[in-house]
Amino acid sequence: MTHIIYKDTRIEIKEGQTVLSALLENSYDIPNSCRAGVCQSCLMQATDGEVPVVAQDGLKDTLKSQGYFLACSCKPETPLHIVDSKNNQQQYSARVLEHEFINDYVLRLRLKIEQPYYYHAGQFINLWMDKKISRSYSLASVDKLDDFLELHIRRIPNGVVSNWLCDEISIGDTIQIQAATGDCFYTPGSSKQKLLLAGTGTGLAPLIGIARDALAQGHKGEIHLIHGARFADDLYMHQTLLKMAEKYNQFHYHTNVLQSENLLSIEHQSIDQQLLDVAGSDLAESKFYLCGDADIVNKLKTKMFLAGASMKNIYSDPFIIAADGVNT
Amino acid sequence: MSSLYERIGGQPAVDAAVEIFYRKVLSDDRINGFFGGVDMEQQINKQKGFLTMVFGGPNEYTGKDMREGHKHLVANGLNDSHVDAVIENLGNTLQELGVAAEDIQEVADIANSVRDDILNR
DSSP states (O other): OEEEEETTEEEEEOTTOOHHHHHHHTTOOOOOSOSSSSSOTTEEEEEESOOOGGGGTTOOHHHHTTTEEEGGGOOOSSOEEEEESSOOOOEEEEEEEEEEESSSSEEEEEEEESSOOOOOTTOEEEEESSSSOEEEEEBOSOTTTOSSEEEEEEOOTTOHHHHIIIIIOOTTOEEEEEOOBOSOSOOOSOTTSOEEEEEEGGGHHHHHHHHHHHHHTTOOSOEEEEEEESSGGGOTTHHHHHHHHHHOTTEEEEEEESSOTTTTTOOOOOHHHHHHHHHGGGGGGOEEEEEEEHHHHHHHHHHHHHTTOOGGGEEEEEEOBOTTSOBO | OOOHHHHHTHHHHHHHHHHHHHHHHHHOTTTGGGGTTOOHHHHHHHHHHHHHHHTTOSOOOOHHHHHHHHHHHHHTTOOHHHHHHHHHHHHHHHHHTTOOHHHHHHHHHHHHHTHHHHTTO
């Protein structure tokens, strides 16, 4: 017999009882459906304590490493502190260290947080303009390598938050952000696996973070990054990535430019075909990270899955444009 | 005598079957129109629940769930021919995984037993 702590309340767990059944018994309204560890409706997160391995069966590595588990198949043997799966609302004050335009419409913002702040490269944060309006931006920095958080902000025409960040914010200002979230990040494990990263526009931000993180964690397999852009000028980290490819033998940088100046001379290859080519015969065992424009990300996801990639190995972060036209 | 679920291979078999099955469904022009715009990961989890059920495994699916879950699809023209196509894809998946013909028939029978709930009649 042990117990769990949920919403500051201690709840006893009987021998062989699941967390879900104990919570329901105590009148907590926990979403659930199959109660067989399959549908994942009852996903919760442990913030302290040991989660039984079987309670994480079928979850993505990135969720496992953050303590996520299925309440219906979790029979804890030792005390657990648990929260609902989306319950990370704490805000942090971040000071602007750098505010620099990488090209005409991509702003590089570097932020410093004095409090302890933990994240995985490739996750995203919510950034608050005021008490009501927030947008999500992906992290391009790597926790262990960088002394700051880096965001790439694309200026969206009429975008409330992106224009505010571009025009009103300057070095030394303080911005409110939330804890990092999302499951699109690198986890060590099979270090020889091929990593295939593809993104459009500022979908590059999380991908750079993931690639640097994987290299720093000693990933041994090939890492391919494809940056898709409308024009060559949109390849806003071109030089940095070329240098990275020179420095690390296993890192390969590919570009996919939609409209070349030499339209007639170049047969354009679609980004999904390029990704399939790069994946080659390793496709079924490779890990995919797909970020940026939601339509393209979802299309790539479907194509890779149909070509034989396992959904468990596809991590994605589709960028949604907020209803008022602001980048999220 | 072992149960159908045990003979097929239990949860590992569900895990092995689900992606093969879903790929077949998404590639099948007779039915893939019903899957446009759905979240693929959520869909895979739902398919796992479905496969667990038709494999005779532990589940709490009810006729009501089946009706509610397919109501909007029936309104969009879901009919017997589509259910047939799904069961066909299911059979091909199991065949690929080496499941015995009698067991495949039993799975199809379970799937057919919820046909009226799925089609809301």
